[in-house]
Amino acid sequence: MSLPKLLGEVAKNLFKKPATLPFPKEEIKPAPGYRGLHRVDGDKCIGCSLCAIECPTGAITMKMRPGDKKKRYPVIDYGKCIFCYRCVEVCPVKAYIVSEEKPPVIRFDKKEAFIVEPIFKSTAEKPAKEEKQ
Amino acid sequence: MSKELKVIEIPVGPQHPALHEPIQLKIWVDGEEVVDVKVVAGFNHRGVEWLAERKTWFQNVFMCSRVCGICNTVHGTTCSQCFEDLGNIEVPPRAKYLRVLVNELERIHSHMIILAIMAEAIGFDSLFMLMMRDRERVMYLKELVTGNRVLADYVTIGGVRRDVSKETCDKILKYIDFIEERMKFYKKIWGEDPIVRKRLVDTGRATASQALSHCFVGPMLRGSGVKSDVRRDYPYAAYDEVPFNVITYKEGDSWARMMVRVDEIFESINMIRYVIEHLPGGPILPKVVPKKLPAGEGFSKSEAPRGELVYHAISKGGMKPYRLKIRTPSFTNIHNGAFLIKGAHVADVPAIFTSFDPCISCTERVKIIDVKTGKTRIIPFNKLSKLKKL
Amino acid sequence: MSEEKEYPSLEEFFKNIGLEVREVKPRRYQLFVDPDKLPNVVKKLVDAYDGQVYLSTIAAVDFIDEKVFELNYDMSVIPLRCVLILKTRVPRDNPKVPSLVSVLPGARPHEVEVYDLLGIEFEGNPYLEKPFLLPKELANEYPLRKDWKGPGKS
Numbered sequence: 001m002s003l004p005k006l007l008g009e010v011a012k013n014l015f016k017k018p019a020t021l022p023f024p025k026e027e028i029k030p031a032p033g034y035r036g037l038h039r040v041d042g043d044k045c046i047g048c049s050l051c052a053i054e055c056p057t058g059a060i061t062m063k064m065r066p067g068d069k070k071k072r073y074p075v076i077d078y079g080k081c082i083f084c085y086r087c088v089e090v091c092p093v094k095a096y097i098v099s100e101e102k103p104p105v106i107r108f109d110k111k112e113a114f115i116v117e118p119i120f121k122s123t124a125e126k127p128a129k130e131e132k133q
Numbered sequence: 134m135s136k137e138l139k140v141i142e143i144p145v146g147p148q149h150p151a152l153h154e155p156i157q158l159k160i161w162v163d164g165e166e167v168v169d170v171k172v173v174a175g176f177n178h179r180g181v182e183w184l185a186e187r188k189t190w191f192q193n194v195f196m197c198s199r200v201c202g203i204c205n206t207v208h209g210t211t212c213s214q215c216f217e218d219l220g221n222i223e224v225p226p227r228a229k230y231l232r233v234l235v236n237e238l239e240r241i242h243s244h245m246i247i248l249a250i251m252a253e254a255i256g257f258d259s260l261f262m263l264m265m266r267d268r269e270r271v272m273y274l275k276e277l278v279t280g281n282r283v284l285a286d287y288v289t290i291g292g293v294r295r296d297v298s299k300e301t302c303d304k305i306l307k308y309i310d311f312i313e314e315r316m317k318f319y320k321k322i323w324g325e326d327p328i329v330r331k332r333l334v335d336t337g338r339a340t341a342s343q344a345l346s347h348c349f350v351g352p353m354l355r356g357s358g359v360k361s362d363v364r365r366d367y368p369y370a371a372y373d374e375v376p377f378n379v380i381t382y383k384e385g386d387s388w389a390r391m392m393v394r395v396d397e398i399f400e401s402i403n404m405i406r407y408v409i410e411h412l413p414g415g416p417i418l419p420k421v422v423p424k425k426l427p428a429g430e431g432f433s434k435s436e437a438p439r440g441e442l443v444y445h446a447i448s449k450g451g452m453k454p455y456r457l458k459i460r461t462p463s464f465t466n467i468h469n470g471a472f473l474i475k476g477a478h479v480a481d482v483p484a485i486f487t488s489f490d491p492c493i494s495c496t497e498r499v500k501i502i503d504v505k506t507g508k509t510r511i512i513p514f515n516k517l518s519k520l521k522k523l
Numbered sequence: 524m525s526e527e528k529e530y531p532s533l534e535e536f537f538k539n540i541g542l543e544v545r546e547v548k549p550r551r552y553q554l555f556v557d558p559d560k561l562p563n564v565v566k567k568l569v570d571a572y573d574g575q576v577y578l579s580t581i582a583a584v585d586f587i588d589e590k591v592f593e594l595n596y597d598m599s600v601i602p603l604r605c606v607l608i609l610k611t612r613v614p615r616d617n618p619k620v621p622s623l624v625s626v627l628p629g630a631r632p633h634e635v636e637v638y639d640l641l642g643i644e645f646e647g648n649p650y651l652e653k654p655f656l657l658p659k660e661l662a663n664e665y666p667l668r669k670d671w672k673g674p675g676k677s
Binding site: 009010083 | 189192260263266280284294295322
Binding site: 174175178180182183218342345346347348349350359361365366367432434441443445447455456458460464465468469 | 548550551574575576577578579580582583584585595597599601604605606608627628629630631632633640654655656657658666667
């Protein structure tokens, strides 16, 4: 009968540690290839605006570069981004840097902190992250 | 015990993260027997068909994947196939096999979650916990292949977005062997356990002619003995080359519908093994995929875990569709299947309703309104099945 | 529901009732029907194939330039393993179509959805109600029509 077998399984589980992963106390490593936080490499970008046109949610806006070059560069709003990586796919010069970092928890009272500029050679900005939930 | 007429109203809020269709059931009860039922839907209406007329073809594929969380890969596949049918775009053979791989992984995890939810609805909590723990291996496989546990975003117009490596294939085979061992254990419980059989056999019985005239689809139709499966009748992707059996049970009750799902998991496991062994070489995308599609009509069907999914697109040429019609299987099954609840006991309502695979929250509260005296009682949905006498 | 029985092909069946069906893609057939003949055609189809015919969906389109509504009845014939699309057109200022609930009871939610979103009336369907899927604020509006400008604006 199947009933005693289930009881045996339940008794075994009494002495094992819980199957639930204790996130966020412990870091969880996702499988390789996970679609995580992505940034733009500002020096490779040519300003073609393809990523802004193709984005399904309209999370990318193009801003003018200050200075003499009349080129545009993309600014990503992580509050609207769905991490589908369509921008990474259509970029003709592969200017997007991908990673497996988990996206931050968005706070809607501090929306401006999650609108992020590209990484240029001199400065290296990081999006604002909250330490505790 | 009192003999009053009572009305049960189930107000629903979308609280369960794994489920996607908030719905309201109104049941009129005489003593312990259900006399009439009415389904009230529309709590989660997002206007996807209206939005689809305002987005480009590629943006639509991403948006339509988010119609359903549990079967998002199938929605992406069918949407891409509909647009490929409209524009006469050829899909390379390797991409077709990879689409089959991801769709079958989706079927396994979707069937495991509805089996777990049915176990909870009839009160078998340990089976619910064990099945959800084993389902996590399938979610890890999905993350390995597509990049995300739930929302895959894997299929695009013309092919797929990522390739699989040899290490990924070996890992898939190893985990699939583990899932098959566990499913053999679960099949014995679902098939022979006396508690499960006493709750599910002979509840919500539908004959084959009733199932056909009420237009059931998917495991609901196959659980009543009708041999109909979109993968065999109107094949898409690589299903004309991958061998499989169409599972039917002739009883037509809730037990038969759940056993169809248990057996389909074994068929999916064999299909995944065949796909990995016979994966053809070549590219995963054609050389050029146009951004503008010509005028015409596109139609595509596929077999989601819950039934038949239909996409019908009408275009007048250009960057956006003129009209996109999406028909999900749960829409037909729930509205048309509500008549099965009539004549059943109140305590059997969760067992019947969950066998439609409706994906509503299982921890919802049920409001019992006494029509004759006006008294109301609030009872959680999963405790409803434990009611012996009202 | 025997599998060995020989069923007529769709071309033969429609020739017997005086209509012509054409195969637009492999296993996908299509034809135009007048709206008042529609329940009769469906009833003969269901009887000829022993009830093994079901309705997948009703896709209704608003062609505002031609001033018509077009309805696509996507049906599936199980023994022949094919798809049949029946198309009808009704004028935009008087959209009335006879209902199929007496022939196929499973057509009921699709007809109520089309009535809710586009305003086409199905005569003979006692279950039509508004709002069915839409919120209460849009009880008198038809969002999928091409001249709908937004809630409360037209």
